[in-house]
């Protein structure tokens with residue numbers, strides 16, 4: 088365990104970056120994903136195709152390629168660090184999956200909810216925000232939970248572009264200490280520190296919402 | 301069971317399960333390490349009739365994967381082949397070399413797990429590493445240097461000693477640790493391999509790559525807009541690495557290298573790989589005994 | 590003055606011609622009942638009035654605005670034209686009271702205390718003041734429909750559209766809903782267009798009856814003469830079927 092003590096500040100720094108990237112990407116991908124989900128259920132053919140293309144592109148390209156694209160290509164035009172590039176890529180990639188979850192949630196809500204709201208005078212946006220999305224999210228929570236947990240684990244992509252995250256620090260500690268095994272166990276435990284409470288919280292939310300329904 | 305209790309039970313069960321997995325893995329590792337200690341590399345090699353070498357696949361001039369054949373080629377690979385042949389002669393048995401691609405980060409673990417018998421993988425001999433692995437005698441005189449863009453105006457490591465500068469290194473290299481000594485103010489970013497580091501340098505993610513000159517020459521050959529500058533910062537020759545306490549194997553390898561240096565095989569390989577590198581006089585690398 | 594006016598309106602679902610050349614005028618304050626066999630286009634017609642279905646040709650003038658004109662703001666018209674659905678379409682994530690208060694708050698910007706007062710009055714009126722805090726899932730069908738009517742009334746609309754408001758209800762609940770609708774019809778300023786199979790209700794409250802079949806209006810007659818002496822043979826046949834039902 089002296090490996091842990093010796094490199095504690097390094098691990099902590101990595102943990103901080105992983106946590107930060109995860110939070111940014113979680114919030115960002117939830118917003119983006121919801122926007123693209125809504126675009127896919129509007130009447131506008133243009134909005135639908137844009138939403139659809141977006142989802143297909145980012146869902147079907149490996150995260151590493153998106154990350155390298157930002158780190159190596161976009162960075163030539165707009166300066167950005169590996170952390171930024173990785174977090175943006177993670178956000179875009181995850182948002183495509185979230186868009187699918189949210190879209191499925193929206194489609195599971197009977198059409199009468201939207202019709203009732205529109206007939207009542209609400210705009211499409213108001214109906215979405217106040218009536219449809221709250222119900223759709225309730226349906227989508229288990230699937231969103233999976234996406235969020237994947238997101239935290241996928242944040243290890245930052246290591247490939249010097250993003251200073253847990254995996255990055257782990258690679259360095261492993262290489263310098265020559266104790267790859269222990270290092271990655273410790274890294275794995277740090278990931279659990281984020282993912283376990285997250286899964287637990289999502290389960291809790293699921294139970295709570297089920298009770299209210 | 302009431303709900304709150306049930307939930308708490310679930311949480312505790314999860315934690316216990318996680319702990320059990322972790323402990324199980326530790327135990328497995330202990331067992332592997334324990335078993336490994338009693339394995340003598342030379343005995344294993346004699347028994348199997350082959351030496352499994354770890355070599356790099358991403359390092360031009362030393363070990364670079366030829367995409368057509370799927371085989372790595374380079375000075376390290378040829379050294380491994382020649383050493384295998386020579387040891388075969390020494391012990392009077394026919395030995396064949398076989399190759400496993402290793403990364404900078406994985407090579408030591410692979411040695412420890414006896415997945416490979418030895419490493420020819422641009423590996424600098426350092427005291428810390430020597431505590432964990434056995435090194436052969438030096439087989440290549442390398443030293444840390446810098447690769448920069450030709451028009452960058454950077455002449456030496458002093459030009460990089462500035463918080464606005466980023467030096468790119470590769471995870472697990474000695475250069476990654478040393479650069480902090482030579483340019484303490486500069487930021488360093490460690491990438492997975494030399495190809496990534498080169499791409500990042502081109503993308504402007506850093507102003508220089510620092511690693512062994514031998515590798516930088518390889519990169520410069522392929523990227524004519526870039527050059528090696530600043531001389532060598534360290535003296536860090538390469539050695540072949542083996543698991544700890546493998547004196548019989550190391551002795552065989554050292555004897556083989558000595559023979560190759562005497563009989564001209566070594567110089568042939570030097571000429572083959574470094575004869576054409578711009579900015580490098582391969583005669584300096586030849587040995588005359 | 591006419592509240593709703595169809596002029597040569599055509600409606601298609603893809604290739605299917607759902608409304609054939611509809612011409613119809615409903616004056617402000619009138620109560621009109623729309624009847625016809627299943628699939629005749631009653632729902633389609635009533636849903637064009639608040640733009641839930643778009644028309645392909647002709648003019649549809651509601652409260653002075655042509656719905657076929659792309660410049661018309663449909664949301665504005667929907668403030669003044671409420672709708673009650675066969676399947677209620679209450680907001681499942683809101684309480685009964687919130688169902689009523691939501692649109693006035695978001696669309697009209699009605700002040701909160703005033704909003705609540707009006708909503709409670711309406712709940713009183715439909716006899717469900719004690720269910721104010723129930724979620725829709727905790728209401729019976731008849732109760733849901735009465736809340737839905739209160740929700741429409743809260744917007745203080747000029748016209749109300751009813752699409753078979755009692756068809757999904759158990760027989761013993763129909764009476765309560767029809768009572769509420771009867772009360773609304775008494776208010777002479779409100780225009781009502783009602784699709785229903787409740788002939789007793791039609792006879793009692795309608796000023797006019799419109800009979801549709803195959804996407805066409807076949808008969809448009811005063812209530813009394815329609816029921817006593819329908820002009821159309823198909824209307825006659827339809828009436829005999831419904832009344833023996």
Ligand SMILES: Nc1ncnc2c1ncn2[C@@H]1O[C@H](COP(=O)(O)OP(=O)(O)OP(=O)(O)O)[C@@H](O)[C@H]1O
Pocket residue numbers: 602605607625626627628629630631632633634
């Ligand atoms: N969205 C749609 N797409 C295609 N065809 C439709 C659509 N909605 C209705 N139709 C068709 O239009 C015709 C009229 O339907 P509508 O729902 O208006 O009938 P209705 O008179 O209300 O019948 P009911 O008494 O059964 O409610 C029917 O033949 C129906 O199949």
Ligand SMILES: [Mg+2]
Pocket residue numbers: 631632633752753
């Ligand atoms: Mg209908």
